[in-house]
Amino acid sequence: MHRPPTAGAAETATAAELAAVRPGLLPRFTAELPGARAAVLTRLWRALTHEPLPWLERRGPGTLRVRDGRVLSGPAPDPYATDAYVTVVTLDGVSYDDPARLMTALGVPHGSSLAVELDHSAVSLALSRANQPPVQAAWPVSDWAWERRVVDGHPYHPNCRSRPGFSVADQLAYAPEHAPEVRLGLMPVPAGDCLVSGDWPAELRDGERLLLPVHPWQATHVLKQPGEPGPLARPLMSLRTLELLPGGLHVKTSLSARLTSSVRDISVGSIAASAVLSSFGEALAARTEGLLHVTRTLGAATADSPDLAAMLRESPRAYAGPGEHVVPVAALPTTELPRDPAWLAGFARLALGVGLRLLELGVALEAHGQNLLVVLSADGLPLRLVYRDLADIRVSPARLAAHGVPLPAGMPERILTDDVTALRRKLFGSLVAGALAGTAGSGRALGAALAAAVPDLPRGPDLAALTDEPLPTKALTLMRLSPGTPGDQWTVLPNPLAHTPL
Structure with missing residues (x-):
């Protein structure tokens, strides 16, 4: 060795x-x-x-x-x-x-x-x-x-x-798997110097100043000032997003450290587009007969810098009924549920039905295990979905127009595309090669779940591409080895349905 x-x-x-x-x-x-x-x-x-x-x-x-x-x-x-x-x-x-x-x-x-x-x-x-x-x-x-x-x-x-910007003490203090309580800072900024989207709450205002929530790592290492003592919070999967205590709003903060693949700041453009994307998400969810909810961005603000910005979002638990659980798909393998083939097939049927319906309308979700959550009944049955963070969806103006869905003014140009390959890559790469595959845990289990779900899905060219073509996924390592190449790079995986009869 x-x-x-x-x-x-x-x-x-x-x-x-x-x-x-x-x-x-x-x-x-x-x-x-x-x-x-x-x-x-x-x-x-x-x-x-x-x-x-x-x-x-x-x-x-x-x-x-x-x-x-x-x-x-x-x-x-x-x-x-x-x-x-x-x-x-x-x-x-x-x-x-x-x-x-x-x-x-x-x-x-x-x-x-x-x-x-x-x-x-x-x-x-x-x-x-x-x-x-x-x-x-x-x-x-x-x-x-x-x-x-x-x-x-x-x-x-x-x-x-990979957290090369974090010391051991930083990881223990801020990483979600260590379950720390984090004291956020509040950075006072003159309101006139800020870009605000949506409604910024009164409790985060001080006269003519906005109080922007700041991650303590960011305050120490980037902003070089602690700000005023803010609320306690618990970090969520993305690390820069935290749940305010007592349990309530989620706050997404800037965090200028490289984690996994990218630096976690918040662009000024994301702040500017947050309100229109949030409203678009609500309108989109209304077309799914109650099978999908999109968490709302309640307010967003930046001091004209990706290093100092924050978004306030409602908790996915806002969409749970009595006795129900809202579970991030990435956390499903920590339960016994995916070990039941019938349960896995039912979840695949729900997720693909919603994803393909929206893709037909013209919206490709980036439905990976962090963005996508499932509402479970008290006995664990998948009932409906919750989606958060619309920043990286893809939207087809042509498909929207064909279905009579207006394209809101102010949508970011970078998310607009009529390229069918780009739209399918976004959904299939995140939902099938990501969320469903990670839940299934093997090609055999994924293929069986898809084979059971596909007959109940509406036929169309997008479904045909899913069943008949190799499965796209991001080439994550190639991207890390290609620092001079901007944007996503892709590869294809063997279709998990290739040896599973439909």
Whole structure:
């Protein structure tokens, strides 16, 4: 096994920090490292075997050739698997159990930067797993408690827990899986210097000033001033969005640190468009016969800077009835529900029915496991959906017009497209290759759920593309290895229905 006696740089640094700030966690952290490495290596192997990386050629299941002639080999890949089934990958006869060292050994352009991120991803994941309480049988009753269950982060991104801008103390203080209470800052800004969209609440005003909620990491590291003491909150999955305590509104803050793939600030354009997008989302949901709700953005403001901005949103629990639960799709695998094929088929039928209906109208949701939530009955049946964060949807003016749906003035230009491929990529890549695949946990389970759901869905060209063509998904690792290429890059995965009769 190619593992030198010393640990990776991030492992060594994390262990030293942990010994200083939380020494009691050090034994569990050390014990969790092998599993965390395997989890990240599994995600990396998926990328190596299915993304169009220009320096790799595929030679068969589990065998690849590097452009310089070296051979990579590993398990036959399942691009929809979520268990850490890859423990070793071999490069020219040398075995690697560490994704960062494998990426370093490959020696490809920009690989050294990605290797640093993979190192962070594995140690942050080990830290996250080490700090978990015993599993509780009772389901959570708060938004933050559901979202803290998503310990491993993104099910397919090798940088699922990469937080290179965060120290160990920062992660323990601010990361949702560690369940901290966070004291937000309030930054006073003259109202005349702010762009406001929607209604900014009176309790966040002080005379002629707006009080903008600020994440404490942002206040310390970017703004360099703490602001006034603000409300307590609990972080949600995106880390920069928090649930205000006592349980109520969600506040999305700027956070200028690279997490997973991108820096988490809030553009001035997003603030400007928030009210029109929120109203559009409400009108859209009204066309789904009650099967979809879109959380409203109540107010948004920025001091004309992505480094100092905030959005206030209603909680998805606003759409739960008595005895019902609202669960982020990313948290579903922490319950017993997806293990029931009939339940999984019913959930796929609901989610695809809503997603395809909106796509026909002209709106492609980015319905991944963080944005999409499901309302469950008291006994766990999927009843309807809740969607949050409309910033990255795609909207077809032509399709809207064909259905007599007006396009509101002020919609961001970047989300408008009549490109059918772009629309289908947005929905299928997020909902099927993301939310449904991550819930199913394997290609076989996903294929069975889709096969059971598809006969009940309305026929049309979008459904035909889903059933007959390879499944699009973002090429997440290619994007990290292509820093000069803006925007999303894509690949295709084998259609999970290919070996499952409809």
